[in-house]
Amino acid sequence: MTIRIISTVLALLALAAGLAFANAYPEAPIVFDKPVRGVLFSHKTHMEKGLSCEMCHNRLFEMQAKKAQQNSDFVMESLYQGKYCGACHNGTLAFASNTRCATCHIGVKGEERLKNGGKPEKKGH
Amino acid sequence: MNKMDFNKLQNEGVENVPMQQRRDFLKMGLAITGIFAGGTLLSAASTFNKAQAADFAKKYPYSPHYSMVMRQDRCIDCERCMEACVATNHVPNVHGAYRTTILEKDTSDAIGSTKEFIPVLCNQCNLPQCTRVCPTKATYKDKTTGIVMMDIKKCIGCLTCQEGCPYNARYFNEEKKAVDKCNFCIDTRLARGEKDTACAHACPAGVRVFGDLSRQDSEVFKTVHQIEKAVWVLRPEAGTRPNVFYTKG
Numbered sequence: 001m002t003i004r005i006i007s008t009v010l011a012l013l014a015l016a017a018g019l020a021f022a023n024a025y026p027e028a029p030i031v032f033d034k035p036v037r038g039v040l041f042s043h044k045t046h047m048e049k050g051l052s053c054e055m056c057h058n059r060l061f062e063m064q065a066k067k068a069q070q071n072s073d074f075v076m077e078s079l080y081q082g083k084y085c086g087a088c089h090n091g092t093l094a095f096a097s098n099t100r101c102a103t104c105h106i107g108v109k110g111e112e113r114l115k116n117g118g119k120p121e122k123k124g125h
Numbered sequence: 126m127n128k129m130d131f132n133k134l135q136n137e138g139v140e141n142v143p144m145q146q147r148r149d150f151l152k153m154g155l156a157i158t159g160i161f162a163g164g165t166l167l168s169a170a171s172t173f174n175k176a177q178a179a180d181f182a183k184k185y186p187y188s189p190h191y192s193m194v195m196r197q198d199r200c201i202d203c204e205r206c207m208e209a210c211v212a213t214n215h216v217p218n219v220h221g222a223y224r225t226t227i228l229e230k231d232t233s234d235a236i237g238s239t240k241e242f243i244p245v246l247c248n249q250c251n252l253p254q255c256t257r258v259c260p261t262k263a264t265y266k267d268k269t270t271g272i273v274m275m276d277i278k279k280c281i282g283c284l285t286c287q288e289g290c291p292y293n294a295r296y297f298n299e300e301k302k303a304v305d306k307c308n309f310c311i312d313t314r315l316a317r318g319e320k321d322t323a324c325a326h327a328c329p330a331g332v333r334v335f336g337d338l339s340r341q342d343s344e345v346f347k348t349v350h351q352i353e354k355a356v357w358v359l360r361p362e363a364g365t366r367p368n369v370f371y372t373k374g
C-alpha cells in the first residue's frame with residue numbers, strides 16, 4: 001500500500017516536472033487551407049528537431065492556429081523573402097522554401113488522410 | 126594572287142561534288158549549295174530545318190496541335206485545377222467523375238521529398254485507342270486541333286472507350302447519358318477566345334503549360350524539344366503517341 005502511494009506520488013512529480021520543462025504544444029498537426037489547400041505544419045516534427053516555442057512565437061507566428069493565413073502576404077513569395085516559414089526554410093537553417101514542395105504541401109488528399117486517419121476516399125474507376 | 130571578287134564568281138553547280146564530300150558536310154548539318162572557283166570555294170546551307178520539316182509534319186499533324194506539358198514537381202495537389210475543370214465543364218460531383226485528376230506517388234525511401242503529385246487528363250493521343258474501338262464513332266479526333274472529341278448524340282454508353290483508354294481519362298456522365306472526357310476546354314474556353322484551359326489557368330504553381338506544338342516558338346514546343354531536362358509521357362508502351370508531356374524543374 002505504502003509503496004503504491006509512493007510510486008503514485010513519484011509518478012505525479014515526474015509528470016509535473018516533465019510539463020514544466022518540456023514545451024507544451026498542440027499534438028494535432030495544423031493544416032493551412034489558404035491561399036492553397038493542404039499545407040501541413042507539425043509542431044511535433046519541429047520540436048523533435050530541438051526548436052523552442054519562442055523561436056517562432058510570436059515573432060513569426062501568433063499563438064493561434066491558422067491566424068497567419070488571414071494575412072494577404074501569406075504566400076510563397078513572402079517565404080522567399082524570409083517571412084513566416086522562410087525565416088528558417090531558406091536553404092541554410094532548413095531546406096529552402098522553393099524546394100521539396102510536397103513535404104509541406106500534403107495536398108487535399110493528404111489532408112483527407114489526416115482527418116480520416118487513413119486512406120483518402122479512392123477516386124477513379 | 127589578287128583578292129577575289131566574290132560577286133563575280135559563278136556557281137559551277139553541285140552535280141560534280143563527290144558523294145563523300147556531301148556526306149561529310151551533311152554530318153555537320155550542312156548541305157552544299159554551290160561550288161566556286163574550280164571547287165576551291167564551297168557554299169553551304171544548314172539542313173536543320175529542312176531535315177526536321179518532314180519529321181515535324183508527321184509528328185505534329187494538326188494546326189494548332191494542342192498539347193500540355195506538366196512541370197510535375199511543382200504540383201502540390203491543391204486541386205484548384207480540378208475545381209476549375211468541374212466548374213467550367215459541368216462535371217457532376219459524383220464519385221469517379223472527373224476530366225482531370227491528380228495521382229500520388231510515394232517513394233518512402235527517397236531523400237528529401239518522398240511524395241510526388243502527378244496531374245493527369247486525356248492525353249489527346251495521336252493514335253488513340255478510344256476512337257479506334259468506339260462502335261458508333263461517337264468519339265473521334267478533331268481534324269483541325271487533334272483533340273479527342275465526344276459526339277454525345279452518337280454515344281451508346283457501351284464504355285468500350287473506357288476499356289481502351291490507357292490513361293483512365295473517361296467517365297460515364299449520368300446527366301448527359303454519355304461518356305464525358307477532357308477536350309482541352311475547346312467548347313468552354315478556346316472557342317470563346319481564351320488561350321488556355323481552365324485547369325492551366327487555375328494552377329497557382331504553373332504546373333500545366335498549355336500550347337500549340339506545331340509552333341516552334343511555343344513554350345510547349347521548346348520544352349519538349351530540349352535535351353537539358355528529361356521529358357517523358359505516361360504509359361509510352363501503350364503506343365498511342367500522347368500529347369501530354371511531363372518534366373521536372
